[in-house]
Amino acid sequence: MRHVAIIGAGIAGPVTALALRKAGIDATVYEAYPTTADGIGGTLALAPNGMAALEILGAADAVRAVSRPSSRTVLTIAGRKRMELPGLSGVGPLSVVRRADLYRVLHDEAVRQGIEIEYGKRLVEVDHTTAVFEDGGRAEFDVLVGADGIHSTVRRLIDPNAPGPKWTGMLGLEGVSSYEVPEDPETMVFAFGKRGYYLYWPERDGGSTWGVNLPYHRPLSLTEAREVSTEEWMRILRRTYGEDVPGGDLIRHTSVESVHVTGALHIMPSVPRWHRDRMVLVGDAAHAPSNSSGQGASLSIESAIQLARCLRDIDDVPQAFAAYERLRRTRVEKVAARASKINHSKTPGPVARTLMPLLMPLLMKTVMNPERTTGPELRYRIPWDARVDVPA
Numbered sequence: 190m191r192h193v194a195i196i197g198a199g200i201a202g203p204v205t206a207l208a209l210r211k212a213g214i215d216a217t218v219y220e221a222y223p224t225t226a227d228g229i230g231g232t233l234a235l236a237p238n239g240m241a242a243l244e245i246l247g248a249a250d251a252v253r254a255v256s257r258p259s260s261r262t263v264l265t266i267a268g269r270k271r272m273e274l275p276g277l278s279g280v281g282p283l284s285v286v287r288r289a290d291l292y293r294v295l296h297d298e299a300v301r302q303g304i305e306i307e308y309g310k311r312l313v314e315v316d317h318t319t320a321v322f323e324d325g326g327r328a329e330f331d332v333l334v335g336a337d338g339i340h341s342t343v344r345r346l347i348d349p350n351a352p353g354p355k356w357t358g359m360l361g362l363e364g365v366s367s368y369e370v371p372e373d374p375e376t377m378v379f380a381f382g383k384r385g386y387y388l389y390w391p392e393r394d395g396g397s398t399w400g401v402n403l404p405y406h407r408p409l410s411l412t413e414a415r416e417v418s419t420e421e422w423m424r425i426l427r428r429t430y431g432e433d434v435p436g437g438d439l440i441r442h443t444s445v446e447s448v449h450v451t452g453a454l455h456i457m458p459s460v461p462r463w464h465r466d467r468m469v470l471v472g473d474a475a476h477a478p479s480n481s482s483g484q485g486a487s488l489s490i491e492s493a494i495q496l497a498r499c500l501r502d503i504d505d506v507p508q509a510f511a512a513y514e515r516l517r518r519t520r521v522e523k524v525a526a527r528a529s530k531i532n533h534s535k536t537p538g539p540v541a542r543t544l545m546p547l548l549m550p551l552l553m554k555t556v557m558n559p560e561r562t563t564g565p566e567l568r569y570r571i572p573w574d575a576r577v578d579v580p581a
């Protein structure tokens with residue numbers, strides 16, 4: 190393996206480059222946007238399995254330093270029913286991190302290790318083993334990795350009939366409120382309100398941060414959503430969450446300047462082809478299990494590392510890709526299936542009608558036997574030092 194071209198410098202791109210570097214393989218990352226993504230995106234949660242994967246790359250401590258731990262998860266329904274979801278013994282907390290901070294730590298680590306990241310390089314076409322960029326530039330590759338997110342170009346180049354992302358019917362917004370929620374510092378509350386789903390957590394220095402999955406009539410692009418004035422968003426938020434406890438207070442005590450849209454919430458249906466010839470997908474391009482899973486970034490990091498492991502151990506590229514898919518597909522599709530059940534219960538409508546039949550059986554299973562429901566997701570560890578076998 191001489192050279193890997195990685196398309197996309199989001200989360201999966203830099204992680205793939207770092208993992209390949211550890212495997213002794215050189216890579217260059219090509220990012221469509223002209224600059225780094227500092228300050229872009231909202232908050233995401235890295236699960237213990239995602240942090241364990243970052244541990245392999247020596248990046249976990251730096252990510253921990255910009256995260257806050259969340260060791261308690263509480264679920265509330267219509268502000269009345271309250272249920273603490275049981276944790277798993279010996280499993281660490283969720284690491285709640287701004288996407289921009291996670292991005293910056295991974296990007297800085299890649300640069301520190303001498304990995305080249307080229308900006309303003311939007312991939313438009315592949316000509317045999319040459320990547321062609323919008324600015325006319327070209328780059329030779331032995332392997333091309335599509336880490337180009339949920340609207341992936343590489344996915345379409347691998348399979349022109351590949352499905353695209355599906356909109357969940359909701360938009361993501363976040364804000365900071367001066368309202369103090371009566372919760373312990375490490376608690377995150379998932380709240381099914383009267384007209385929509387939201388979540389919140391207390392901040393260390395006072396006040397609370399909230400996020401909403403706002404039911405909306407059409408999937409606005411980030412640019413369109415940002416054209417709507419913050420005052421208008423505040424009106425919509427008050428209308429949707431105003432009668433919820435504590436949703437109403439959280440919104441009423443939110444400063445308008447702190448509100449920002451994180452975008453339309455999408456989910457990726459199962460992607461039939463993850464690879465073709467010398468091209469392969471990682472991260473959201475291959476599997477975006479919806480924000481309800483709490484696993485999007487963690488699964489992306491895992492896939493990036495497993496791909497590097499397969500390319501390290503198997504010389505034949507198609508066989509390495511087949512081994513990678515065999516290691517990953519079942520796992521990511523199980524997570525997506527669980528998240529999709531939760532998603533359905535977040536869509537608008539009277540709580541009792543939509544939520545109870547869909548969510549309750551899943552919740553009861555989780556409460557009764559967390560080891561069986563979330564154990565396999567959170568306890569997953571990548572055996573980096575073990576050799577990957579060629580698939581039979």
Ligand SMILES: Cc1cc2nc3c(=O)[nH]c(=O)nc-3n(C[C@H](O)[C@H](O)[C@H](O)COP(=O)(O)OP(=O)(O)OC[C@H]3O[C@@H](n4cnc5c(N)ncnc54)[C@H](O)[C@@H]3O)c2cc1C
Pocket residue numbers: 196197198199200201202219220221222226229230231232233234288310311312313336337338339340341342451471472473474477480485486489
């Ligand atoms: C702007 C943004 C904000 C986000 N905010 C949140 C959030 O608030 N909460 C949350 O849970 N998740 C968020 N996510 C998603 C989360 O970061 C991902 O689910 C996850 O980390 C998977 O990362 P990824 O690297 O596969 O994809 P992404 O993080 O989407 O990265 C893909 C990268 O590929 C680049 N790219 C796309 N097409 C091309 C091309 N043709 N050529 C070259 N480069 C290309 C993109 O510009 C992007 O930098 C956000 C993603 C983005 C892009």
